[in-house]
Amino acid sequence: MHLKDVLSMRARPAAGIFMALTRRCPLSCEHCSTNSLISSEEYPEEMFYRFVKTFTPENKPDVILLTGGEPLLRPKLVIDITEWAHSIGTTVCLISGMFFANQKEIPPLIIEALSGVDQFTASLDYYHEKQVPRAAVFRALHQLLNQGKDVSLQIVGLNEHDPYLADVTKDVLDNFGNRVPMFVSKVGDIGRARNWLNKQQLNSNIDINPEPCAMSAWPVVSFDGTxxxxxxxxxxxxxxxxxxxxxxxxxxxxxxVRERLVNSNFLRAIRVFGPEYLTKQYGSEDQACDGYCSTCYKLSDNPIISERIEPLMKRSTIDFVEEKVLLFQQKRQYGIPNYVHLVDVGYESGKEEIQ
Incomplete structure (x- = not known):
């Protein structure tokens, strides 16, 4: 499965699910969004596997994206989830911080876990490279590519002018040609980066327009099972x-879970209009917007919004609007504009080979 295929499904409600199998990670990157350490919390494997076993051939997500922490600290769980997923027709993707690349050879149990997943994404950035050298990541990716694995890279930088991004993306193209697509985005103001990242001043935008949210389209199973x-x-x-x-x-x-995600009028409204527009149009006068996600986080604080959204989402035209928003979101380009074309690397050639 190509990275572009995964991203094109991102806006379709319940098309996929994220599963954070652990919060533990042997790395301690200074920008880590999850504040992960090797000593971080970890919950029983049985809980995650039990939930995955409720997927059936008739009712399942199309994609499971395994993440963490570092999901490959639990290779047996990755193997078990992948086997069940494949038995019912679900695709499995996995993202890793590449801790295992510091060894000359990928450990056998990790090789076994990775051999089953359909798409593997490696995190690579300035902060990861302090702990796992770029050459080591490239060596491991070459090994996986030689075994026929679909791989991609998730790369972050400070902004579109960050010289690191220009350097690393060129290096990837020089080393792998059209075999490794890249999703390039900015370091998030979250986790450990929140302590040092220079924050851009929020603009007070008086004219708030609808801005659909694709981040509320897939469920996320968090580290503790929530x-x-x-x-x-x-x-x-x-x-x-x-x-x-x-x-x-x-x-x-x-x-x-799928029924709650797909049919909640609150979540449907967020996916169509976005939290800031809902707050401005349907909230109380004293309710202010202080950022896209921050505004969403506080929507439950004022029950009047929920009351006003219900009749809105029952209008006969809403289904049509939802369909058009979904079509728009499926064509959306994610990441830093100067680098969005790197998601397409190898896509056409890959399709031609399949045909």
Missing amino acids: IVACCNQDVINGPAPSHLRLGHAAVDDWEK
Whole structure:
């Protein structure tokens, strides 16, 4: 599976699910959004596997994206989830910080885990390179490519002018040609980066227009099993506001979680209009917008918004609007504008080879 295929599905509600299998990570990158350490919390494997086993051939996500922390600290769980997913027709993707690349050879159990996943993404940036050298990451990616694995890179920089981004993307193209697509974005103001990142001053935008949210389209199973409707790390860390909480992996099944995500009028409205527009149009006069995600986090604080959204989402035209927003979002280009074309690397040639 190509990176572009995964991103094109991102806006379709319940098309995929994120699963953070652990918060532990052997690396301690200074920009880590999850504040992960090797001593971070980790919950029983059985809980995650139990939830995945509720997926059926008739009712399942198309894609499971395994993340963490570092999911490859639990290779047996990755193997078990992948085997069940494939048995019911679900694709498995995995993203790793590449801790294992510091060894000359990829450990056998990790090789076994990676051999099953359909798409593998490696994190590579200035902060990761302090702990896992670029040459080591490239060596491991060459090994995986030689075994026929679809691989991609997730790269972050400070901004579109960050010289690191120009250097590393050129290096990837020089070393791999059209074999490794790249998703390039900015370091987030979250986790450990929040302590040092220069924050841009928020603009007070009086004219707030609808801005659909794709981040509320896929459920996220967090480290402790809580299932939320948003991949923002503050929501995952919890406690999640009530309108973004979908259930828990220890007690709920996929059918219930999917129904809550897809049919909640609150979440449908967020996906169509965005939180700032909803607050401005349907909130109380004293409710201010202080950033896109921050505004969403506080939507549950004022029940009047929920009351006013219900009749809005029952209008006969809303289904049509949702369909058009989804089509728009599926064509959306993610990441830093100067680098969005790197998502397409190898895409056409790959399609030609399949045909």
